[in-house]
Amino acid sequence: MLQEIRDIITRGEKFLITAHIDPDGDAIGSAFSLYWVLESLHKQPCIYLRDSLPYMYEFLPRPQRVAHGEIPEDQYDAVFALDCGNLFRVGKGYEKLKEMGPVINVDHHMTNEAFGTINVIDPDASSVAEILYRLYKTMKVAMTFNVAINVYTAIFTDTGSFRYSNTNSQAFLICEEMTRSGVAPSYVAQMVHESHPKERFLLLGLVLATLETHKNDTIAMAMVTQEMFRRTNTSKEHTEGFVESVKEIRGIDVAVLLREITGNQYKISMRSKGNSDVASICNLFGGGGHRNAAGCTINGTIVEVKDRLKEAFKIE
Ligand code: AMP
Ligand code: MN
Ligand code: MN
Numbered sequence: 258m259l260q261e262i263r264d265i266i267t268r269g270e271k272f273l274i275t276a277h278i279d280p281d282g283d284a285i286g287s288a289f290s291l292y293w294v295l296e297s298l299h300k301q302p303c304i305y306l307r308d309s310l311p312y313m314y315e316f317l318p319r320p321q322r323v324a325h326g327e328i329p330e331d332q333y334d335a336v337f338a339l340d341c342g343n344l345f346r347v348g349k350g351y352e353k354l355k356e357m358g359p360v361i362n363v364d365h366h367m368t369n370e371a372f373g374t375i376n377v378i379d380p381d382a383s384s385v386a387e388i389l390y391r392l393y394k395t396m397k398v399a400m401t402f403n404v405a406i407n408v409y410t411a412i413f414t415d416t417g418s419f420r421y422s423n424t425n426s427q428a429f430l431i432c433e434e435m436t437r438s439g440v441a442p443s444y445v446a447q448m449v450h451e452s453h454p455k456e457r458f459l460l461l462g463l464v465l466a467t468l469e470t471h472k473n474d475t476i477a478m479a480m481v482t483q484e485m486f487r488r489t490n491t492s493k494e495h496t497e498g499f500v501e502s503v504k505e506i507r508g509i510d511v512a513v514l515l516r517e518i519t520g521n522q523y524k525i526s527m528r529s530k531g532n533s534d535v536a537s538i539c540n541l542f543g544g545g546g547h548r549n550a551a552g553c554t555i556n557g558t559i560v561e562v563k564d565r566l567k568e569a570f571k572i573e
Contacts, residue, residue: 258377259395262335262361265375266295266396269334273357275305276339276385277346279493282414282449284340285314287363287385290407291337292320294398303329307348311494316448317410318403333358338373340385342366342545363388365423368536368545380547383428386411390431405438410445417501418446422531422549450498457495460485464499470509471572477503478513478566480559493524500526511535511570515562518554523562526552538569 266272274291276284288304295302303322310317328350336358338344344351344360354360362373365382382388386408393404400408409432416424436442460481467480481496489495496516504512510533516524525542527535529549536551542565544553555562566572 258375259392261375262377262392263396265335265359265361266298266300270301271331271333272300272302272335272337273305273329273331273333273354274302274337274339275328275341275347275354277341278307278348280306280308280310280314281340281497282314283384283386283411285310285317286407286409286411286414287339287389288337289317289320290386290393290404290411291339291389292322293318293401293403293407294393294396296320297398297401297404303331303333305329305347311497312454313449313452313497314410316452317407328353331357336360338362338364339389340364340366342368343370344372363392366545366547368540381425383423383425384412384415386415387427387431400434400438402439405435406440406445409435409440409442410449413442413445414449418450423547453495456489456491459489460491460495461499461502463489464496464514465502468503470506471567471570474506474508475510476513476570476572477506477509477511478515478563479503480515480517482517483519500528504528504530513566515559515566517559521558522554522556523559524552524554525562525566541569 272295274288276288292302292304305324305328309325336354338360359374362376363385364378367380369378379388390408412428412432416428463485464479464481470477486492500512500514511529514526518524529535534548536546536548539546539551539553542553542555546552
């Protein structure tokens with residue numbers, strides 16, 4: 258499969274690279290690394306991410322051609338869909354992608370629906386960047402600094418800074434190699450984890466005040482509302498890391514963050530420790546993800562959404 262992709266890249270010229278809405282470090286780092294690889298081969302890559310980058314990823318070497326909002330419609334020699342369990346994760350207009358060129362689906366979600374013309378799905382991979390790294394090795398491309406820092410950041414963030422169960426030996430081996438291309442782990446950690454504006458902590462204070470625990474303190478839930486964003490002059494990008502903070506409570510198996518999109522729609526993020534499978538819970542609501550990190554969107558008022566979640570978790 259990787260050889261097939263290598264041949265498509267060798268033969269082709271124009272490529273679209275896309276990833277999921279609300280892009281995280283793996284979506285961004287994977288897309289950017291592939292951009293820099295294609296550019297080093299004198300190809301014409303273009304990136305489409307529906308949403309702009311959260312501020313903590315702005316330090317990454319930024320490609321010239323990155324589009325947000327509307328998919329840049331054109332004919333491409335291939336369309337790379339990265340870190341998407343389902344093509345709809347790209348956002349509005351995703352159906353058109355299949356008409357723009359063969360879709361190459363590179364993913365590590367267990368729930369991936371193999372929607373591509375070519376599918377490279379490895380649920381054991383720590384991140385999409387790890388799978389792409391194998392492609393880069395197949396292609397024998399140089400690990401330039403621009404490629405390396407994007408690959409490193411993707412793996413670093415998708416493993417929760419080498420803390421989650423997807424932290425495998427490959428993750429360490431690849432990241433070690435990236436340090437030899439000039440990546441300083443302390444710099445990446447500082448950019449990702451220690452570059453927050455003060456307002457984020459004012460927001461965190463409000464969110465932590467909503468904390469409730471259930472089932473003998475094994476399930477934690479907290480909530481972010483639009484009113485909290487207004488009061489603290491923040492937005493959804495400032496909530497990165499909140500659900501992980503709640504998971505730090507001793508004895509908690511599952512942490513849930515409810516983020517109000519509108520009064521009638523909530524984005525749910527779940528994180529778990531050990532064997533608690535939150536992907537299967539999010540699946541019940543049409544979402545997905547990994548065993549220990551998953552998400553979904555639920556329609557309804559806050560009372561209705563909480564009731565549906567409590568029912569899913571069998572909370573009395
Ligand atoms: P998040 O809580 O948004 O950080 O997402 C955690 C994990 O679940 C990531 O791997 C996402 O790709 C996945 N995920 C989040 N929301 C959805 C959704 N609506 N459908 C499928 N997968 C999702
Ligand atoms: Mn992702
Ligand atoms: Mn990922």
